[in-house]
Amino acid sequence: MLDVITDHLDIWTTAQKQKKAVGRGSAKKEEGYGIKKLRELILELAVRGKLVPQDPKDEPASVLLEKIAEEKQRLIDEGKIKKQKVLPDILNEEETFFLPDGWIRVRLDDIGNTNIGLTYSPKDIADKGTPVLRSSNIQNGKIDLLDLVRVDKKVKSNVLVNEGDLLICARNGSKALVGKTAMISDLKEDMAFGAFMAIFRSTFNEYVEVFLKSPVFRFFLEGVSTTTINQITQKNLRNTFIPLPPLAEQHRIVAKVDELMALCDQLEQEQADHQATHQTLVKTLLNGLIETATHRPIDPSTGSELTAQDEQASIQHPVHPKSIEGKPPEAQTTADYFNQLIAQHFDTLFTTEDSIDQLKQTILQLAVMGKLVPQNPKDEPASVLLEKIAKEKAKLIKEGKIKKQKALPEITEDEKPFGLPDGWEWVRLPDIGELARGKSKHRPRNAPFLYDGGTIPLVQTGDVARADPLVLTYTAKYNKVGLEQSRLWHTGTLCITIAANIADTGILSFDACFPDSVVGFNCFETDMNVAYFDYFIRTAKNHLEDYAPSTAQKNINLAILGSLLVPLPPLNELNRIVTKVNQLLSLCDTLKDNLNQAQITQTQLADTIVKQAVN
Numbered sequence: 001m002l003d004v005i006t007d008h009l010d011i012w013t014t015a016q017k018q019k020k021a022v023g024r025g026s027a028k029k030e031e032g033y034g035i036k037k038l039r040e041l042i043l044e045l046a047v048r049g050k051l052v053p054q055d056p057k058d059e060p061a062s063v064l065l066e067k068i069a070e071e072k073q074r075l076i077d078e079g080k081i082k083k084q085k086v087l088p089d090i091l092n093e094e095e096t097f098f099l100p101d102g103w104i105r106v107r108l109d110d111i112g113n114t115n116i117g118l119t120y121s122p123k124d125i126a127d128k129g130t131p132v133l134r135s136s137n138i139q140n141g142k143i144d145l146l147d148l149v150r151v152d153k154k155v156k157s158n159v160l161v162n163e164g165d166l167l168i169c170a171r172n173g174s175k176a177l178v179g180k181t182a183m184i185s186d187l188k189e190d191m192a193f194g195a196f197m198a199i200f201r202s203t204f205n206e207y208v209e210v211f212l213k214s215p216v217f218r219f220f221l222e223g224v225s226t227t228t229i230n231q232i233t234q235k236n237l238r239n240t241f242i243p244l245p246p247l248a249e250q251h252r253i254v255a256k257v258d259e260l261m262a263l264c265d266q267l268e269q270e271q272a273d274h275q276a277t278h279q280t281l282v283k284t285l286l287n288g289l290i291e292t293a294t295h296r297p298i299d300p301s302t303g304s305e306l307t308a309q310d311e312q313a314s315i316q317h318p319v320h321p322k323s324i325e326g327k328p329p330e331a332q333t334t335a336d337y338f339n340q341l342i343a344q345h346f347d348t349l350f351t352t353e354d355s356i357d358q359l360k361q362t363i364l365q366l367a368v369m370g371k372l373v374p375q376n377p378k379d380e381p382a383s384v385l386l387e388k389i390a391k392e393k394a395k396l397i398k399e400g401k402i403k404k405q406k407a408l409p410e411i412t413e414d415e416k417p418f419g420l421p422d423g424w425e426w427v428r429l430p431d432i433g434e435l436a437r438g439k440s441k442h443r444p445r446n447a448p449f450l451y452d453g454g455t456i457p458l459v460q461t462g463d464v465a466r467a468d469p470l471v472l473t474y475t476a477k478y479n480k481v482g483l484e485q486s487r488l489w490h491t492g493t494l495c496i497t498i499a500a501n502i503a504d505t506g507i508l509s510f511d512a513c514f515p516d517s518v519v520g521f522n523c524f525e526t527d528m529n530v531a532y533f534d535y536f537i538r539t540a541k542n543h544l545e546d547y548a549p550s551t552a553q554k555n556i557n558l559a560i561l562g563s564l565l566v567p568l569p570p571l572n573e574l575n576r577i578v579t580k581v582n583q584l585l586s587l588c589d590t591l592k593d594n595l596n597q598a599q600i601t602q603t604q605l606a607d608t609i610v611k612q613a614v615n
Contacts, residue, residue, distance in 0.1 A: 004041070004609065004612075004613040005038065005041070005042070005260065008609055009267070011034055011602065011605050011606050011609060012034040012035050012037070012038040012267065012606065013032075013034060013035065013267055013270075013271055014034060014602050015032075015033045015034030015037070015599070015602040015603045015605065015606040016032065016033055016034070016352075016599055016602070016603075017033040017599065017603060032267075032268055032271055033602075033603050033606065034602065034603070034606045035264055035267055035268055035271070037606045037607065037610050038264055038267075038606075039261065039264050040214075040215050040610065041609075041610045041613055041614070042257060042260045042261065042264075043210060043213055043214035043215065043216075043257065044214050044215045044216060044610075044614055045613065045614070046210050046214065046253050046256070046257050047210060047211050047214045047216050047242075047243050048097055048099075048216075048243065048614070049099055049100035049103055049243070049245060049249075050613075051253060051256055051257070052249065052252045052253055052256050054100050054101065054102060054249060055246075055248065055249065056101070056102075058102055058246035058247075058248040058249055059246055059247065059248070060101075060102040060103075060104070060246055061102060061103055061104040061106075061244045061245055061246050061247075062104050064244070064246065064247050065104060065106060065110065065111070065244070068110065068111050069110075072113075081113055084109060084113075084238065099243050100245075102245065102246050102249070103243055103244060103245050103246070104243075104244050105241055105242070105243055105244070106241065106242060106244050107238065107239055107240060107241050107242070108200060108208070108237060108238055108239075108240045108241075108242055109238035109239070111202050111204060111208075111242070111244065112200055112201055112202025112203075112204070112205075112208070113200075113201055113202075114198055114199065114200050114201075114234050114237050114238055115158055115159070115198065115199055115201075115234070116159075116170070116195065116198060116234050117132075117159055117192065117193040117194045117195045117196070117197045117198065117199075118132055118151070118155060118156075118159040118192045118193065118194060118195060119195040120132065120151045120153060120194075120195075124151040124152060124153045125149055125150065125151060125152075126150055126151065126152035127150065128150060128152065129150040129151050129152035129153070130150060130151055130153075130155045130190060130191065130192050131145075131148050131149070131150050131189065131191045131192070132148075132149050132150070132151055132191070132192045132193065132194050133148075133161065133167055133184075133191055133192070133193045133194065133197060134147075134149065134193075134194045134196070134197065135169045135172055135177060135180070135194075135196060135197065137167075137182075138167060138169060138180050138181070138182045141180075141181070141182055141213065142182050143167065143182045143183070143184060143185065151192075155190075155192050159192045159193060160190055160191065160192055161184045161187070161191050161192070161193055161199055162184065162187075162201065163184060163185060163187055164183065164184065164185070164201075164205050165183070165184045165199045165200070165201050165205070166181055166182070166183055166184075166199060166200040166201075166205050166208060166209055166212065167181065167182050167183075167184055167193060167197060167198075167199055168180070168181050168197065168198045168199065168200060168212065168232075168237070169181075169196070169197060170196060170197055170198040170231060170232050170233070170234075170237070171196040171230060171231040171232075172196065172230055173230060174230065175230045178221060178230050178231065178232055179212065179217065179218065179221045179232060181209060181212040181213055183205060183206075183209055184199075198232075198234060198237055200212075200237070204244075204247070204250060206250070206254045207245070207250040207253060207254055208242065210253065210254060210257050211242050211243075216243075217240070220240055220241075275352075278349075278351070278352070278355070279354070279355070281349065282349050282350075282355045282358055282359075283358065285342055285349065286342075286358055286359065286362045289342065289362060289366070290362060290365050290366065290369075350591060351595065352595070353592060353595065353596075356588050356591055356592050356595070359588055360584075360585055360588045361538070361539070363581060363584050363585065363588070364535045364536075364538050364539050364581065365539050367532075367535055367577050367580070367581050368532075368535060368536045368539055368567050368577075369418060369420075369567065370420060370421035370424055370567065370569060370573075372577060372580055372581065373573065373576045373577055373580050375421050375422065375423060375573060376570075376572065376573065377422075377423075379423060379570035379571075379572045379573055380570055380571065380572070381422075381423040381424075381425075381570055382423060382424055382425040382427075382568045382569060382570050382571075383425055385525065385568070385570065385571050386425060386427065386431070386432070386568070388525065389431070389432050389524045389525050392524045392525065393524050396524070402434055405430055408428050408430060408431065408562070408563070409563075411426050411427075411428075411565065415565055416565065417565070420567055421569075423569070423570045423573070424567055424568060424569050424570070425567075425568045426565050426566070426567060426568070427565075427566050427568045428562060428563060428564065428565065428566060429521060429533070429561065429562055429564065429566060430562045432523060432524060432525070432528070432566075432568065433521055433522050433523040433524050433528075433533075434520070434521065434522050434524070435519060435520075435521050435558065435561065435562055436519065436520055436558075437498075437516045437518070437519050437520075437558055438486070438487065438489070438513065438514035438515045438516050438517070438518045438519070438520065439485070439486045439487045439513070439515075439516060440458055440478075440482070440485070440486040440513050440514060440515040440516070447482075449481060450478060450479065450481055450482035450485065451476055451477060451478060451479060451482060452479060453479050454476065454477030454478045454479040454482060455477055455478075455479070456477055456478040456479070456482065456483050456488065456511070456512070456513060457474035457476075457477055457478075457510060457511070457512040457513070458474055458475050458476045458477065458478055458482075458486075458512065458513050458514065458515075459471055459473075459474050459475065459495065459508070459512045459513070459514040459518065460474075460475045460514065460515060460517070460518070461497045461499060461500045461501060461504065461515075461517050461518060462475070462500075463475060463506070464495045464496075464497050464504045464505065464506045464518060465497065465501050465504045465506075466506075467495070467504070467505065467506025467507070468506075469505070469506060469507055469531065469534055470506060470507050470508075470509040471495060471506040471507065471508050471509055471510075471512075472509055474510075474512060478513055482513070483513065486513040487513060488511055488512070488513055489508060489511065489512055489513065489514065489520045490508070490511050490522075491508050491509060491510055491511055492507060492508060492522070492530060493507070493508045493520045493521065493522055493530075494506075494507055494520070494521040494522070494530045494533055494534055494537075495507070495508060495514065495518050495519070495520060496518070496519045496520075496521060496537055496561065497517060497518055497519075498517060498518070498519055498555055498556050498557065498558070498561060499517035499554070499555035499556075500517065500554070500555075502541070502544055502545050502548055502554055502555065502556055503537055503538075503540065503541040503544040503545065503556075504541075505534045505537045505538060506534075507530060507531065507534060517555070519558060519561060521533060525571070527571060527575075528571060528574060529574060529575055529578045531578045531581075531582075532569075532574050532577060532578050533566070535577075535578075535581055536566055536567070540564060543564075544556055544560065544561070544564070547560045
């Protein structure tokens with residue numbers, strides 16, 4: 001049976017699942033699903049008698065049970081433990097799997113005893129007194145004393161723990177945490193356990209701990225029905241049946257479980273080291289690509305940056321990092337070098353959702369820096385586009401369609417974060433379009449008269465956060481009264497959040513209203529694709545978040561958003577950029593879909609191996 005474990009190490013280490021992440025742009029990390037299933041398999045095989053070989057010379061568990069009963073009766077006679085109500089015999093239908101020769105199925109109450117913990121009130125909590133172990137003191141199957149509560153009250157001996165006791169979470173707000181277990185060890189002082197906890201005390205707790213951590217016990221917990229949600233009562237615990245092996249085999253099982261869990265720990269560490277190295281490599285190469293795009297190559301004869309024309313004509317850069325193979329690259333620009341590295345190692349670099357998301361972000365960054373598509377000297381420069389926009393803006397002001405705004409400060413050289421290609425210009429969003437906050441201020445629960453019979457969508461920050469890239473959802477619908485106190489924004493408007501999740505973006509796919517926590521942006525030049533500015537805001541998100549105060553409700557104001565410097569390409573190039581970005585992001589999404597499908601296949605393989613091994 002150990003072959004099942006060792007022959008499939010590739011499955012255990014490659015089967016991954018994405019941890020849930022909140023909000024668009026949240027870091028998504030992988031969890032080792034395969035190793036988690038391997039741990040469960042080890043424990044299940046252990047309590048089914050399939051992990052270590054049986055020895056016919058071992059004293060059978062039935063004889064052990066007789067000895068336990070005699071010792072238990074002695075303790076009852078001496079008044080050290082209370083006599084419990086006799087539990088019913090185990091029925092045939094409760095025997096869910098066959099046991100090896102020499103094993104016996106018993107209830108926990110047959111081999112040990114349980115107790116409920118200490119009840120105390122908040123006023124009993126003090127800096128000094130008796131420590132009380134709670135659910136939070138069980139972390140990763142071990143006792144953790146970092147978050148320790150003490151009570152200043154008289155504590156009876158029956159709620160004090162002993163070395164070797166098993167502390168069990170008996171009640172919790174999370175059903176998944178009910179039943180989590182750890183063994184008490186290294187007691188430095190008397191400790192009690194809380195009312196939502198239980199202890200199990202026997203002379204076989206090392207094996208009992210293996211059982212309580214196994215899927216077999218978890219399966220029992222799923223079937224427990226109590227009047228209180230997420231609870232296992234003392235009666236439930238006493239009634240729990242456990243497959244009991246001979247004592248000698250218990251020792252062999254515990255030793256083998258410890259050995260195999262150490263192997264799992266090693267695999268997890270290797271996996272974590274590999275992921276850390278992979279993340280560093282991806283970040284280094286992508287950041288290197290952006291960094292080289294930020295500056296023009298240096299002319300070795302003058303020590304100054306080359307002009308755009310010289311850069312096109314030159315392929316020589318005086319200093320290059322060494323390649324992964326340790327050989328210096330041939331004559332080329334540093335950007336070309338990083339391009340080649342990424343291309344050569346693409347299949348090994350972009351193998352996680354996080355790395356693909358970093359690639360997407362790099363694509364956007366290169367796009368707004370003018371490094372994604374080639375420039376065309378025949379394109380009308382952005383300066384001419386700005387002149388046309390200024391005339392259109394003046395016309396709209398004169399017609400009363402928009403308000404005249406206070407002049408924006410002139411852009412200085414010190415403000416510019418990087419050099420732009422020829423034909424590009426630095427601008428601010430109010431220079432080229434209408435940037436305004438929404439007006440809706442009433443939630444449905446506070447002003448139902450604005451929503452009764454409504455037909456006009458109300459988009460809020462959560463709807464924008466879910467956009468990718470289109471806003472497809474809405475929170476409620478305004479009626480005509482609601483619309484009168486708000487403003488209708490048309491399909492194609494770029495929405496930007498300035499509260500809660502700052503700088504989330506989305507493009508309206510329908511006419512809608514939105515609150516003042518969302519800003520709308522529309523270009524004065526109708527031929528400008530607003531998606532380009534969506535891409536730009538995504539690259540500036542971290543920068544904008546830095547302006548938010550450290551409060552529970554983070555936000556920025558319209559002035560901060562309006563002062564942001566935006567690199568504006570010629571109109572034709574802007575539209576070429578949008579087309580290219582859409583193509584590349586679509587490829588990234590396909591790559592991510594393929595990755596997710598591969599992960600599903602790997603997890604299904606892990607599940608299948610476990611199922612076959614158990615059966």
